[in-house]
Amino acid sequence: MTETAALRTAPLRARAEIDLAAVRANVRALRALAPDAALMAVVKSDAYGHGALPCARAAVEAGATWLGTATPEEALALRADGRLPDDVRIMCWLWTPGGPWREAIEARLDVSVSDLWALREVTAAARAAGRPARVQLKADTGLGRGGCQPGGDWAELVGQALAAEADGLLKVTGLWSHFACADEPGHPSIDAQLALFREMTGYAEERGVRPEVRHIANSPATLTRPDSHFDLVRPGIAVYGVSPSPELGSPADFGLRPVMTLSASVALVKHVPGGHGVSYGHTYTTAGETTLGLIPVGYADGVPRHASSAGPVLVGGKWRTIAGRVAMDQFVVDLGGDEPEPGARAVLFGPGDGGEPTAEDWAQAAGTIAYEIVTRIGTRVPRVYVNESQTDGQQ
Structure with missing residues (x-):
């Protein structure tokens, strides 16, 4: 919530002061670390407790062209606010069966699909909405949470997504994944996940997927692994000036300021x-x-x-x-x-x-x-x- 000028100077039991200039400075610092990639500012969970709408606006002012949320409800609230530029892309990735797919399509959100049940639901919603969905296919490259398994599962998901795209029901806008241990410098899983991500995205592109963005870099990878930046970086906690891990360095080591x-x-x-x-x-x-x-x-x-x-x-x-x-x-x-x-x-x-x-x-x-x-x-x-x-x- 944005407080009034009177409240800012009045004594309060408690207050969390949020420095939006620090948000903007942090986004600029992160962009400088990944100059060839677009930047998605992750504002899930009310921008990690900082306030999603004010922080989203500040991040966009500083050059973020994408915003990321976990739930579709978070993403829909951002779009409904009306104070973000129309061309800002908003992505949400934590879906359960029966979710608000049609509302997401009508709000021009990018939605993540990891499994055939989700692909079926989003294509049905696209038919009902009369417009194609913006879909990003998520690959499980080793985190073991969301995402499609490599091999036959990935081949089937890619094939059916391409068929739905040919029918005009969706556009595959992205291919993406998430690191398990990027906050642990030198962990062998980082290179293993990168190799598998290249393999899985390569397979999809060979079959005809033409994504707008490929992305796997979270905050620690944005800070320390330029070989993971691809087309888009996806920092979350670093936007708010907090280091993802003491082992990586302090916020000041990366030109970040706590918000x-x-x-x-x-x-x-x-x-x-x-x-x-x-x-x-x-x-x-x-x-x-x-x-x-x-x-x-x-x-x-x-x-x-x-x-x-x-x-x-x-x-x-x-x-x-x-x-x-x-x-x-x-x-x-x-x-x-x-x-x-x-x-x-x-x-x-x-x-x-x-x-x-x-x-x-x-x-x-x-x-x-x-x-x-x-x-x-x-x-x-x-x-x-x-x-x-x-x-x-x-x-």
Whole structure:
């Protein structure tokens, strides 16, 4: 949601500040890494928690010509918004039987097909709509999730897709796949998947498929494997300035800047004696007389409960650590005798250049990945957008 100007300056229980200038800068940096390929900005799951519509518009302003979503509902919402250029391509790939195929066709979406059941449903919808579907065939080159198996299954899918294309029911606009281990430098599956992708796309093209785009490169492959860029790169988490993996490098190593800063207002500061239990289960007990600060966000807001007694927070210019368990709506930090005023800003994570923790710091504390940290921030935390207008004139 875009907040009003008053809300941007008013005290809030919590806020996720989204820097749209950083989105634009990140897209430009990613385009520079893949100068010969088009760029699809993946905005699934509400743009990884950042807000799909504002981030999609910012990405397009910076030169993204495709947008990617998981579900058709996400893609349909983007098209219905009406503020994206008509020539921006929108693709969705997570389909189940009975999905809104006709609506997708009428909205000019690119839809992914991995199996004959999906091909049957999309061709039936195309007949009903009276217009051809834009279909991208997905190959399973080794991830083992969606996608068609190589060999006879792929041959049958390609053959039937070409027959439907000859009947005017669809246009095969893309051939694509997804890496399993591109975030692990040197993993042997990367080269194996690339070789199989070339083989499977080559087979389809020999049979007469003329795709607009071939694509397999996700964020880590966009950053580190130029031989995987083909016609289109498909970065997701990198658009939001988060490194796909610490082993690949930090965001700054790739010219990226984290987009989200999550903060809350300190709700209470109080003195307690030594030996005072803190939060459920008393898993934390104060070592001596100290001050405690109450931070009014919890796992209902997306703060991982696994970060209990571990998650870092910047309060009063110092890193603090969550004291005890994260509760549904709040957690506590031991302030060590400091007394910030109620209402003081507590920064859970941000770009890090103000001394605050980053999403990667939280991922390490919670035993997860930074993708999950930003994506899980809940809807009751307002998204406050800054730098909405593009003023640098760059494309």
